[in-house]
Amino acid sequence: MNEVRQEETPPSPEELILLLEAVARGQDHKAFAQLFAHFAPRVKSFLRRSGLADGVAEEVTQEVMIAVWRKASYFDPRRAGAATWVFTIARNQRIDRLRRLRSAAGEELPDPSEQPDAPPSGEDIALAAEREEQVRKALATLPAEQAAILKLSFFADKPHAEIARELGIPLGTAKSRVRLALARLRAMLDRDL
Amino acid sequence: MTIRHHPSDESLVRLAAGALGAGPALVVSVHLQGCAVCRDRLARFEAVGGALLEEMSPAALAPDLFGRTLERLDVDPPEPAPRPVANVKRWPALGIELPSAMRGCEIGPWRWLGPGFRWSKVKIEGSPDAKVMLLKGKAGLHLPGHGHTGLEFNQILSGSLSDERGHYFPGDLDEADDEVDHRPVVAGQTDCVCLAAVEGDTRLHGILGRLLRPLVGF
Numbered sequence: 001m002n003e004v005r006q007e008e009t010p011p012s013p014e015e016l017i018l019l020l021e022a023v024a025r026g027q028d029h030k031a032f033a034q035l036f037a038h039f040a041p042r043v044k045s046f047l048r049r050s051g052l053a054d055g056v057a058e059e060v061t062q063e064v065m066i067a068v069w070r071k072a073s074y075f076d077p078r079r080a081g082a083a084t085w086v087f088t089i090a091r092n093q094r095i096d097r098l099r100r101l102r103s104a105a106g107e108e109l110p111d112p113s114e115q116p117d118a119p120p121s122g123e124d125i126a127l128a129a130e131r132e133e134q135v136r137k138a139l140a141t142l143p144a145e146q147a148a149i150l151k152l153s154f155f156a157d158k159p160h161a162e163i164a165r166e167l168g169i170p171l172g173t174a175k176s177r178v179r180l181a182l183a184r185l186r187a188m189l190d191r192d193l
Numbered sequence: 194m195t196i197r198h199h200p201s202d203e204s205l206v207r208l209a210a211g212a213l214g215a216g217p218a219l220v221v222s223v224h225l226q227g228c229a230v231c232r233d234r235l236a237r238f239e240a241v242g243g244a245l246l247e248e249m250s251p252a253a254l255a256p257d258l259f260g261r262t263l264e265r266l267d268v269d270p271p272e273p274a275p276r277p278v279a280n281v282k283r284w285p286a287l288g289i290e291l292p293s294a295m296r297g298c299e300i301g302p303w304r305w306l307g308p309g310f311r312w313s314k315v316k317i318e319g320s321p322d323a324k325v326m327l328l329k330g331k332a333g334l335h336l337p338g339h340g341h342t343g344l345e346f347n348q349i350l351s352g353s354l355s356d357e358r359g360h361y362f363p364g365d366l367d368e369a370d371d372e373v374d375h376r377p378v379v380a381g382q383t384d385c386v387c388l389a390a391v392e393g394d395t396r397l398h399g400i401l402g403r404l405l406r407p408l409v410g411f
């Protein structure tokens with residue numbers, strides 16, 4: 001089995017957690033194939049969006065998926081959802097790649113996702129799932145322009161400049177719009193606390 | 194201990210997105226170690242990252258990428274070699290205990306910067322250009338008034354600072370942008386040690402020079 005079929009319906013957050021747990025428990029290649037079909041194209045898209053060239057983005061995507069396989073036992077649904085966990089791996093691998101491109105030594109750097117934290121309490125289980133749901137809802141209800149600003153603040157290398165260019169507004173205005181969008185998001189997230 | 198000063202939402206978003214420079218990221222990580230409120234804020238912004246990842250339109254992959262990935266799964270070593278926890282030898286006797294988020298950093302000796310004012314260079318593995326330093330001021334030291342060229346992050350490790358905007362105690366992080374013009378004073382009876390990082394193109398010596406110049410009067 002070395003073909004991966006394109007997914008028809010994306011797995012639900014709960015299904016993704018089960019797939020990761022299957023990989024952690026039994027080195028399950030079938031579960032991994034589903035995770036790959038779901039995450040690899042999105043991870044590559046994220047890496048392209050945040051400035052990596054196509055070939056490098058694909059290499060890093062492969063590293064990310066290998067890390068998903070190897071670190072699946074570190075995944076803890078009490079801390080974060082599956083997509084959030086994969087996102088942090090992709091983010092760290094991207095930072096690592098950029099640092100290695102800059103330093104001649106090419107040494108392996110510590111990956112923060114490997115560092116064990118304090119064990120979560122029972123309450124955290126519900127909290128993490130709730131938090132993810134809350135964030136998804138907040139993003140869905142954010143006005144289109146603010147959602148776009150949030151996306152650019154997340155994925156752009158020079159967010160203020162890109163927001164200014166994309167929305168055709170001065171740099172100073174872009175800065176205050178970012179502040180507004182984040183304040184709005186924060187108000188939505190805090191309301192549900 | 195109540196922490197009153199926290200990094201901005203923007204900086205936490207950038208940390209969550211992996212877009213905060215290594216220097217500011219280190220200072221904010223030291224803050225996070227001691228601040229549960231900000232750890233929770235960061236977790237939310239990381240969840241935003243997860244949600245945005247889910248929304249990404251899938252990119253085309255090389256048809257054999259999955260096959261090549263499968264081949265590597267069981268070939269490469271499954272566990273990375275354990276890293277040395279901290280290289281204590283590279284930490285000179287600074288007379289203070291540093292937070293564990295700084296392990297992996299190379300810390301220079303205290304150097305004279307002005308009367309009652311010392312600094313030490315902090316090197317981050319893999320990021321030689323990061324502008325990070327420890328600053329130590331004697332109790333009662335009045336720093337000259339200064340502005341900022343880019344964002345500056347300052348985490349209080351011990352002692353306390355005051356300026357026109359407030360009081361800063363251990364655990365507090367002061368984030369100052371180019372609109373902030375202040376005149377910090379080392380308050381209380383003890384020396385103040387902070388970890389500071391600066392963003393932007395100014396060279397480290399330019400930043401130190403800017404702090405130092407008014408002190409020595411030129």
Ligand SMILES: [Zn+2]
Nearest residue numbers: 199228230231
């Ligand atoms: Zn905080």
